[in-house]
Amino acid sequence: MHSQGKVVDGKVENRMKVNCEWCGEPFEKEQSRIKQTVKLGQKHTCSRSCASKLTNEDRRCDPTTRNAEHTRKDKEKFPEKEHARYLVRQAIKTGKLIPLEECELCMSEKNVQGHHPDHSRPYFLLYLCAECHRQADEDPDKYENLATDYGV
Numbered sequence: 001m002h003s004q005g006k007v008v009d010g011k012v013e014n015r016m017k018v019n020c021e022w023c024g025e026p027f028e029k030e031q032s033r034i035k036q037t038v039k040l041g042q043k044h045t046c047s048r049s050c051a052s053k054l055t056n057e058d059r060r061c062d063p064t065t066r067n068a069e070h071t072r073k074d075k076e077k078f079p080e081k082e083h084a085r086y087l088v089r090q091a092i093k094t095g096k097l098i099p100l101e102e103c104e105l106c107m108s109e110k111n112v113q114g115h116h117p118d119h120s121r122p123y124f125l126l127y128l129c130a131e132c133h134r135q136a137d138e139d140p141d142k143y144e145n146l147a148t149d150y151g152v
Helices: 031-039 048-059 066-077 079-093 130-138 140-144
Strands: 003-008 011-019 026-030 112-115 124-129
Touching (some): 026 031, 130 140
Antiparallel strands (some): 003 011, 011 026
16 A cells, blocks of 8 residues: 545545455555544445445355255356246246146146256246156156246
8 A cells, every 4th residue: 555645625635555355456545434444344445346246245154054055056056047047036026927836747736846947948937846846857858848938
């Protein structure tokens, strides 16, 4: 950090160069703001975008269960799955898609779930009970032509 003083409206403005905690880019910040940031125990960021990313990373805690750990890893490893699920949840929430209440294979009404044979087509779904869903995940080609394109 080094300071630079320049006159603005008759006042000397002391600025220092600091590095952004998120992106690492150097930027200038008023000395009084630097002191305030340090006093509050915060980190220096060059923009609101970097501050938001840093805050979200700081909030992220370690998963507390094995299931939560696997869920997080799956979301990071297969973002297209999470995106397809998100789009379907939003369509259901807004009323654009009404999920079926019975399995399309065995007609069971117990624990019916949406199955995506192809995650690049989020509204191409097959509604299955948990047992049929497990079978569909084991042999996806067998069930793909049974799905319906809801094309929301």
